[in-house]
């Protein structure tokens with residue numbers, strides 16, 4: 002007789018997602034089942050129906066069609082149908098006929114799936130267990146979020162990323178010198194915050210000319226999928242706020258700052274992190290706030306994390322710099338005068354750090370040095386360290402430790418490094434030298450005439466300004482612009498580039514440098530455009546132009562043609578001043594300054610296009626100047642007044658603020674120039690001395706702590722060389738249906754197979770896939786090759802799918818073992834900790850999902866310690882699903898008992914897991930809290946909300962860890978078979 006009868010509840014073995022089925026009809030041959038939740042009806046042959054009867058046992062939670070739930074205590078049979086008896090959540094005794102069970106009841110938990118006969122492949126179970134194990138390990142690695150990006154491991158960048166990304170709501174100014182990797186630092190911080198769950202949404206605002214570079218950098222180096230938003234895309238996004246269209250939005254500053262409606266939309270979104278590149282353009286003056294500043298101010302006020310990036314923080318003056326710091330911390334930066342005074346006080350701290358070094362070196366401590374340190378420290382723990390350092394009874398080792406800790410405390414508590422990070426070439430080292438080549442040229446008569454008249458006739462300057470519409474000193478510095486602006490002069494009919502000897506000089510230089518590339522920067526965009534035309538007309542040379550008036554696509558096309566190393570790539574690129582800011586041209590070593598910029602920071606920005614990380618040659622700076630012209634005087638001011646061409650020194654803004662006006666006059670007056678240069682040089686040297694004594698030195702020390710950077714690098718290397726990764730990757734790709742083919746040179750090509758599970762990042766069935774390598778070194782030499790790591794989106798997706806879903810949470814396998822008789826049952830139960838907590842707490846660093854494995858034999862004996870997972874796993878054999886289901890059905894009751902017992906065994910392990918996690922958390926956060934408290938007492942750059950946030954975080958973590966529960970994650974049934982059977 003058929004085992005089916007109408008009204009019974011069954012579940013499909015192959016299509017469990019259909020939900021709970023109800024038998025509608027049954028006859029001798031077929032059985033028809035209605036799956037109401039998915040509105041499907043299926044008819045099967047009675048003899049081979051892939052169905053499992055759903056039967057609940059005492060202790061199971063069931064849900065009724067009306068929505069209420071109860072825990073089953075007992076059951077009875079009425080007319081061939083089961084009626085469950087139990088207590089609902091209100092404590093009422095209830096009866097629930099199986100026909101009234103909710104159709105939508107899901108059987109995705111391991112226990113339910115197993116008991117309803119749903120078994121996965123044995124190798125899926127293996128992969129699930131290994132995934133849990135690796136996930137647990139990696140989530141606790143201190144380099145999480147910093148190890149995946151395709152970058153060289155450069156200490157100062159990793160230090161900053163580690164230091165900033167561990168803070169609550171990081172708000173800092175990343176102010177490394179040009180080309181030292183601020184974009185990389187910002188990318189690392191963002192990547193770590195995303196991976197650790199501390200941020201989900203970020204808005205990145207960059208100058209128009211850099212949008213594409215950022216997009217490519219974030220994708221290629223960080224594998225971050227960022228949406229570049231512009232007006233065109235925003236218009237297409239009709240239904241709602243375009244800034245909500247993705248989690249990571251990149252937008253042009255020029256576009257947003259000019260568009261009040263879009264600003265309102267951006268400001269109405271919730272962001273976790275705001276990144277603003279080239280932030281020195283956020284102009285603020287006491288009498289006038291620039292639109293960019295106002296927009297960022299509104300965004301920064303409602304966003305927790307803010308990163309401002311600039312290589313030249315003081316380019317727009319100290320007020321503007323101060324105002325930008327205020328964006329980061331409005332409470333701390335209220336009073337400009339107080340800020341300036343504080344900056345001077347840093348000299349004393351820097352001296353104390355020097356005195357400390359001397360104290361550590363000399364056995365006989367000098368009283369002056371000891372007093373120098375003692376005068377700055379005023380807290381008991383620092384004083385205790387100083388006592389150890391200066392005591393004759395201390396051992397060398399004790400002294401070294403005390404010196405190290407005291408130095409850290411001095412920098413932390415009295416230094417500058419909380420809100421601003423600035424690394425310089427001097428400090429980082431390993432950068433190429435710079436060679437200046439000045440070529441004097443004769444003034445063409447059309448330029449000379451105007452200059453001579455200016456020398457003779459004092460009133461002519463005003464006339465010239467009116468006539469040309471230009472400013473002073475630009476009008477006398479950019480003579481071609483002046484020439485163009487005087488179109489009515491009958492003598493000026495020729496285009497400027499036909500009379501200007503710099504053009505032929507440039508053509509000669511191009512021949513001289515052979516096949517080398519040459520970057521040309523001119524102040525004015527019309528100069529750049531005309532110059533490119535001239536090179537074509539006079540030399541037949543195609544020179545792409547790059548300036549702010551071009552569209553993004555045009556600019557990127559020009560940069561790409563210049564970067565192209567092949568035959569059709571271009572040898573020369575002509576840029577305007579502002580157009581090329583932030584761009585990466587380190588593949589080129591020759592820079593032509595067709596004219597000179599007026600501000601020292603702009604000069605440094607220009608050189609910084611080439612003098613960047615990755616530059617492998619000495620940099621050749623070519624400057625043509627007209628003899629006895631304002632341009633030549635400006636060159637002397639830069640060269641003789643401040644050594645501006647040899648290396649960045651970071652004091653150019655100060656010098657410009659002090660002498661900019663005098664210089665403007667001296668450009669037309671040779672006699673007064675010498676004095677301006679002398680005075681500039683004197684101030685320059687004084688500023689350098691101050692820099693070396695005070696704030697800047699502290700900034701440099703605070704911008705990279707070698708010990709912390711080394712620890713991060715070690716942790717990254719550990720993950721880089723993790724032997725488990727290639728093994729895991731092979732196994733996972735096999736199961737997810739990704740084919741891989743070795744291409745040689747440690748590169749492989751990943752491609753979707755026909756059976757690939759859909760939705761894996763970068764892999765679409767029928768498409769090509771991508772090339773990848775596990776080697777950081779190989780990845781860095783190949784733009785077209787992705788770097789695979791535990792942090793790569795493909796691995797994260799595969800691991801996430803396994804951990805969040807049911808894949809592999811049940812299995813049945815056979816074991817042949819000479820010592821175990823056939824027909825015996827074992828259960829391998831994997832429990833996993835669950836600890837619900839808001840993502841932002843980043844609980845995983847202390848308690849990631851932790852596996853507890855329990856292996857029970859048929860009699861209930863616990864074999865977990867005796868038989869390891871891998872030891873057992875390699876002896877197991879797979880079995881057909883139908884056989885597995887039959888075996889499970891036949892051992893139903895026994896399995897229930899073993900499941901219950903396994904749970905009790907696992908529970909015994911929970912307290913020690915919780916305790917270890919609490920200890921880890923308390924050790925870490927208590928140390929951080931102590932550091933921050935000590936800091937806050939002395940260093941006003943610690944925001945009050947930071948301290949409170951850390952206290953709150955500690956108690957929230959404490960409560961969350963305390964509430965940890967264990968849940969069965971996966972179960973494998975193992976049945977022993979005769980050793981001789983096949």
Ligand SMILES: Nc1ncnc2c1ncn2[C@@H]1O[C@H](COP(=O)(O)OP(=O)(O)OP(=O)(O)O)[C@@H](O)[C@H]1O
Pocket residue numbers: 151152153154155158177178179180181182183184185186311312582583584585609610613614615
């Ligand atoms: N760790 C690294 N590994 C590989 N390349 C790097 C690394 N750091 C920086 N670079 C490269 O060096 C160049 C300069 O870096 P980046 O653009 O981040 O500097 P920046 O300080 O933002 O420059 P700017 O001041 O001009 O804006 C870029 O081409 C970048 O890709």
